Amino acid sequence: MNTAKMKLLVGGVLIAGGMTYLGYLSASEAGQYAIGVTDYVTAPARYQGKGLRLAGHTVPGTWQTDGRKHLFTVAAAGGPGVAIAPDAPMIPVRFEGTMPDTFKEDMDVIVAGRMDGETFVATEVMTQCASKYQGVDGNYIETAIKKAAADRS
C-alpha cells in the first residue's frame, strides 16, 4: 500500500468515524420513544422529560382552539372503530402551531413532544395523512353508505 493510499484510508476512517459519532450523538439527543397512552400511564417516571411520540385517540368534545393554540385530550385507543372505554387512561395535550388539515376529534393521532407535569406539550401533531395509497379519509365509505341510506328513508 503506497503512502497516498494510506493517507486516504486514514482520512476515510476519520470521516466515517466522525459521522458515526455525530449520528450517535444526534440519535441520543433527538430520539423519541414511540409509546401509547397506556404505556405512559403505567410507567410515567420512565418517560418524564424524555422525547416522546405518543399515540392515542382524540376524545370527542375536548378540542378547544383559537386557530393557533390547541388543547385536547388523547385516550388509549381500543382499536379501530371501538369506542373509548369510560375508564380508559387519558392525557391532556397542549399544542401551539398549525394543526394538520386532517385533524379532528375521535380519531387516532400521534403527538410528538414531552410531558410537562400532567400535560403533554406537543411540538408536532400527526394524523394518518391521506396518502397516495389511500383515498379520502378512512371512514368515508362507511359514512357515505349510511348517509345514502338515511337520505332514502
Place this chain on the structure above:
Amino acid sequence: VTALDRLLGSILTPVLGGASVKLAFFLAVFGLVISIWGAVARREDMIRSGKRAAYAVWALLLLAVLCLERAMIRRDYSLEYVVEQIDNSMPLYYRITALWGGMNGSLLWWALICASFTAACLTVNRNRFKELMPWVTATCCYVLAFLGLLVSFVCDPFLPLSESDPALGFAQLLAQTGDGKGLNPLLQTYWMTIHPPSLYIGYIGFTIPFAFCIAALVTGKVDQEFLRATRRWTLLSWSVLGFGVMLGAKWAYEELGWGGYWGWDPVENASFMPWLVATGYVHSVIIQEKRGMLKGWNVFLILLTFLLTYFGTFLTRSGIVQSVHAFGSGPVGGLLAGFVLSLIVVCTYLVVIRHKILRAENEIEAVLSREATFLYNNVGLLGFMVMVFVGTMFPVFSEAVYEISNGSIGNGKVVVGPPFFNPLAAIITIGLLIMMGIGQLVAWRKTSGAAVRRNFTVPLLVTGVSWIFFLVVLPKEQLASLPFKFPNPWAVAVLVSSVFVIAGIVWEYWIGVRSVQSSHSQEIETAWKSGTRFSPEFLIASGITGSILGWGLASVVLATFPLWTRLVFGGAVGIASLAAAGALSGASRPAFNVMQAAVILFVRNRRRYGGYITHLGITLAIIGITASSLYKIDESHTFTEGETHKMGEFDLTFKGLELRREPGMWRVMAYMRMDKNGEKFGVAYPERRHHDKGDQPTTEVSIHESALRDYYLILEAAADKRIPGSPDKPATVTIRLLQSPLVTWFWFGGVLLLGGTALAAWPERKRKEVTVAVTSPGGVAVPEGAAAKEHP
C-alpha cells in the same frame, strides 16, 4: 356504436386487460429463461427470441394500461380499481392521472415504464454489446416477471367489482350512492400529475445500468464497454430522479400547507437514498473511465442504487415503518422483501466469484488529486445515505435492540425526526461542498504546487471576502455558548462553502477560456477575418442566459405581477442580451476573442461544463434550502373583518370572507390585502376547501414567489355566520404568514440539475477530424479543462 362500446366496456376491457398482464408475466418468465439458455448455449435464435419476448411484454403492458385508462376515462364502475379511484365529479384530467393514484394502478404503470426502458435499451443497443445483451434482457425480464406477478395475481387492477372483498365496501358504496370513492383531494393537483411519473422514471431507469452490471459480472467484462453502456442511462435516471424528488417537495410546499417542503418522512427518504448513491456513482465512474480504478466500488454502487429503489418501494408499501403517510399493507410487502433478497443473493454471489477482475488497474498517487476528492465525496455521499437509512429504520432497529437486551417486546421503539437528520445533513453537506469545490480545481493523479497556487488563490480570496461579508450582513443571533451576538454558524458555513464552489467554477472556466484563447488564437483570428462575428451556439447561449437573468430580475422587480409578465420580461431581456452579444462581438476584437473562446471551450468540453452547471444547480439549491430553513419568519394572527394588523413586512387587512360553490366542494377564501410601506403590494386568497366527500378540509395556501423571498399565507381557521357551526358574529380568520427567503433557488437549482446533466449526457455528434487539425503545434490544444490538463 353505443352497443359496441358497452360490449367493449363490460366484457372486453377487464378480460383483455387482465389477460394481457397475465400473458405479459408468462412472457417475461419465458424471456428470462430463453435468454439465459441462449447465452449459455450460444444460440442466436434463442437470444433473438428472448428479445422478442421483452418487446411483446412491453406491447401487452401498454395494451393493459390503455384498457385501464379507457375504463377510468369512461367511469366504468365494473372494476374495483375504478370505483376506488374515480368519482362522478372528477374531471378528465384527473381521471387519466388517477392511474397512479392507487397501489394496483401504480404498479401496472411501473411495470409499463420498466418494459419501455427495456424495449428502448434493446432497440438502442441492437447492434452493440453482443455478449452482454442476452444477460441484460434476462435481468430486465426477471424484474418484469416480478412486476407482472404482482399486477397479475396480487394487486390486480382489473379485478371485477363483483369479486371485490365485501369488507372493503366498494360494491355497497356503488350500489347505495351510484358514485365511486374517488381520488384523494390532496392528490388532485397538477404537481401530482408530473411528480410520480418523474420519480418512477428515475427509479425504474436504474434497471438498465443494473442489468448491464449483472451482464458484465456474469460475462466477466467489467470494462470500458460496460461503462459506455451504462453512463447515459445512469445520468438520465439520476437527474430525473433528483428532479422528481424536488417536484415532490414542491407539491408538499404548495399543497400540504405547512410551509415546508421536506420533513424526512420515510417516503421522502426512500426516494432520496438511491439518489445519493447514484450521485456517488456518476462521479466514481469517471475515475474508472480515466484511471481504471474503483471497478469493484462502481459495481457495488450500481447494485446498491438499484436495490435501494426497490427497498424504498418495500418501505413505502409494506407498513414496516410507521409514517405520517398511511401506506397500503398486505402481501406486497413480503413479496417485495423476497424480491430484494433474491437480488442481494444473486449480486453477492456474482461479486464474490468475480472479485479478481474487479481489482484496480492503477493506484491512487496523491491525496491532492481529483480521484482522491471524488473518493472522499463518495464516502460522504454513502455516509449520508447510511445516515438517512439508519434514521428511517431507527424504530425497527431500536425495537430489535430492546427486545434482544430485555427479552421482551414493546416500549423500546425510538423514533427520530428532523432534529436527528438536520444537523447531520448540514455537516455532511458542508463537507461535500468543500470537496466539490476542491475537486473542480485539482488535476488527475497529482497536482503540482504551481497549479495549486494558480487554481486556488483567486477562489480562496473570494471565499475569504465572502466570509467577512456574510459575518457583517447576516442577521445576528444570541448563541447560548457565546457572550456576544453572532450570525448563525450553519448559515455562514454553508454560504461560504457555496461561494467557494461557485468561485471555483467561474475561475476554472476563466482559466480554460484564457488557455483556449492562446491555443486557438489562429482559429479565432480566422473566424474574425472571415467575418464570422459570432457562432450560432454563442447566440443561443447568450439568449438563454439573458432570459434566465431576465427572469431572475423580473422575479425581484415584478414579484407581484402574474407569471406571464415575468416570462415576457425574461424573454425581452433574453432578446436584448442576444442583440447586445451580437453587437459587442462585432464591435470589439478583444470581446469577440474572449466570447469565441468561451463558446469553443464549452462546446468542446460539454461533459465537464454540463457537470459544472449541475454543480451550480445543486449549490444554489443548497443555499435555498439553508436560507429558507434558518431565516423563516413565522407569524400568526386572528383578524376580524376589516382589521389591519402588521405581520412581517406587511400591513395585512382582512377584507372579507368569500364562499364559493364548485363541483364537489365549498371553497372558503379569505380576501387579504397586503400593503408594504403604505403602498399596496398585492392581494392574497388563502383558502380552505370543504369537500363533499369526507369531512377533512384541505388548505390551499396563497404564495407570492420571488427570487429573494416567498410570502406564504395559510388560512388556519375561518368563522362566519354562513358557515355551519360558526358563531353569529362578524367573520374572523386566523392567518399564518411565513416569509421564507430564497425558496425559489431550490426549484431553480433543480431545473439547472436537469439541464446541466442533459448537456453533459447528450450524445456527441460524430466529431469531424478537422477540429484536431487546427490545434497548435505545441500539443494538446483543446484542453480537457485547463486546470486538469497538466500531467507530469
